[in-house]
Amino acid sequence: MDKLLQGKKLLITGAARGLGLDFARAATAAGAEVAMADILAGQVMAEARTLAAEGLIAHGLALDLADPASIEACARDAAGLLGGLDGLVNCGAIATGIGGVDMTDLDIEVWDRVMTVNVRGSWLMTRAAVPYLKAAGAGKVVNIASDTALWGAPRLLAYVASKGALLAMTRSMARELGEYRICVNAVSPGLTLVEATQYVPQARHDQYVDGRAIHRPQLPEDVNGAVLYLLSDLSSFVTGQNLPVNGGFVFN
Template structure:
């Protein structure tokens, strides 16, 4: 069914939005919300079959084409090729949601136990991938373009036993602030959203005690679902949010205050 829980059903009409990590979970929910707000979408994910099914479903629900490309955020050539495809098809884009990332070792190993290969892969996808995707699409950004980076509140409260992921999301927050000053003169706004643990397929492996920590520690207790996040992301992609550039919004039902 079409997604209805959005702040303004027409606020993204006519805008071309790229969303990474959009095959399932939070990325899929963000894509549905943007489609409900009128955006034309291009989805990217390493999961080819799931991504194509998501694109086809959203296209059917909202009655407009949805593009999909398989993209490996750990591969610079894959990202560059995707940027060329967007340029050749659209010429210009009005928004980017850097949602694609990997989360590993949640509530698991201490910092001295983390495998170096695991550390490098998390940083390569979550940090370098976010930078390279932004760089690849930057020449195509219209003056009204908006970027939303998905960070994590783990970087705001210093979650233990999760150093590789926490460090990567801290870097995303830092990049958001720096890029706001580099892109601002072009009229481009960028912000970060920092959710807590969101109940999706990607977090099914998270230990129960970690879920309980969040769900019992929120000002509004309980689990957090993708639908709790997407309205904020949609709003940040609109003209209403330009003055929020460089900011980090902890959308986590009050687990962390900033």
């Protein structure tokens, strides 16, 4: 993957930590110029400075996916800093502290907040990026979904529903944006060892490891190859697809 993304200008949301941060590190190492956005503004800017200190091109931006104005400003600022956009990774999402309850006990407020950020936020972020992707003459959108939407993980209904919606939106967006040579795809990771999954009961971690064709925990770097491929020119005729990356826990 050395220099696979040379010169690509990318916006990655949810990049202060976890998978989003790992995507930013992998993309810059592959030659991309990256704008990293997150609601944890101080943290994402510090991570961007760390990458820049290594001689890589990275900028940190504040982003609230519940705020349409913040989303528009983020896309505009990212394109301004980078001189355009070739790709967007929709990784920002609410995943922590929303599981572990039956659907009958799920708070309406939690449901609405998850849908606002994970679904509406991803739609609005893509909408805001589209003019810049069109201007580039092509483009890539990679939506980070979840294999929970493929096997129906229990006691996690709001998150599962939001990721299922993201998969459906991926297909519809691909139909609409294909005429502009913009490819829209999804990656569905399995349960990955990041900050957001530290609250997940050990029994669920064990369920994943035992149920995978490859019996081991999933690490952030396991997902990088799929995301970089979908951002690269190698996938210029791939769109509307979902790529599960979970060690064979779910086959697609």
